[in-house]
Amino acid sequence: MTAAQPKAKPTAVLYRMVTDQHVCPWGLRAKDLLRRQGYAVEDHLLTTREEIDVFKAAHGVKTTPQAFIDGQRIGGYDDLRRHFGKPVRDPKAKTYTPVIAVFAVTALMALAASRVATGQAFAPQALQWFIAFSMCVLGILKLRDVETFATMFLGYDLLARRWPAYGWVYPFAEVGAGVLMIAGVLTWLSAPVALFIGGVGAVSVFKAVYIDKRDLKCACVGGDSNVPLGFISLVENLMMVVMAIWMLAM
Template sequence: MDKAAQLYRMVTDDQVCPYGIKAKHLLESRGYKVEDHPLASRDETDAFKAQHGVDTTPQVFIDGKRVGGYDSLRELFGIAREKGGKSYRPVLAVFAVALALSVSVSLGMLGSLGVRTIEWFVAFSMAMLAMLKLQDVEQFSSMFIGYDLLGRRYVPYAYAYPYLEALAAVLMAGRVLPWISIPVALFIGTVGAVSVFYAVYIQKRELKCACVGGSGDVPLGFISLSENLAMIGMALWMVLQF
């Protein structure tokens, strides 16, 4: 006997509930035959919510019993998403994409992997992290000042940091103007490394890292420190090259 579910979701001329679409897909992917009930107007949606005593749509019913919305459906299937909490996922995603890009560019342009692959990996990582910071410099600077030793004493540095990181990254990617990129990367990397080490390992404070911008919830720690160490290493390597 086919498994069946009833789905009530808002589908109007100017708005289609994305969670309703996702709930339908999730049910179908689990082998359910979905009896879809689009709610075609705001009045119809409000009437449905009042009838069932719920505040939101979509709503899923299985075997005549209300399961709830999309999050409840995920929980039913054992795939409930975690809300809140700290995670290294944002910065690890940046590193993974940067690595994939550097490998792709190396193989496509050079035909092999080598030193340039590592250089591009660091430069691409810096560039993407800077881009995330630049999305909201005000929020980034507020988090950054919480632990950066120089930013705490000279606030304009906190605002300038994302631009300096982006500048160093772009120049290093093409080995352009090393007399600018090297001192910039060496300076911000060293200050950052000392600041993170002091806050985490000396003061033992539990803080959010501003490395992926102000919206991230990445714990300040070794992975945060690695961004700064990579900049220092890249700068010292380029000193040897030039």
């Protein structure tokens, strides 16, 4: 008896852009997805603008990559994901992921700093560092594009609506207070600043979400985010308030 021959992999045909100036990342992701789904990939590289334009015209498509399975055009990367029953990210969908990522990383940073400074990861100072690190990171995200942040901030912040320049001041105040809290210096300055911006922010979020019932995006991680304005935004501001009061009471 002869041993059974291994079953050949099904083959998918992929056309993707690879030029001297640009390697299409979606083409690479499409190739990887096909391989992970058990396909051998017949990989066709479109290496010049002329080849790309001829391919698009021939198949009546506007973008590359384009994948074909069993002679049928499936489409680009997102189309492949749909074909295989996988979720496709909606770039306009609201998500708490950016905020969760910030708080998770800053919490780990605070525990690490506490372990180095005190020998205990869960020392009381770790909470102060967690909030201070969070303020600094969130401030950095706002400072990437202060104008866009300030514009989105006007949508719900009560003080910014009366004094628009507050939207430009806020990220610098947030980072400044956070740095001073990490250093443990000038508490007479950092605590009142954190108390003020956190207090105004908490009142503004509470009014917009729970009184006015408005469906808004939060500018907490920058003006280009899809984070919904809601409970997490309120908690973020209340943490600053509680920490400021605790520091002033010490």
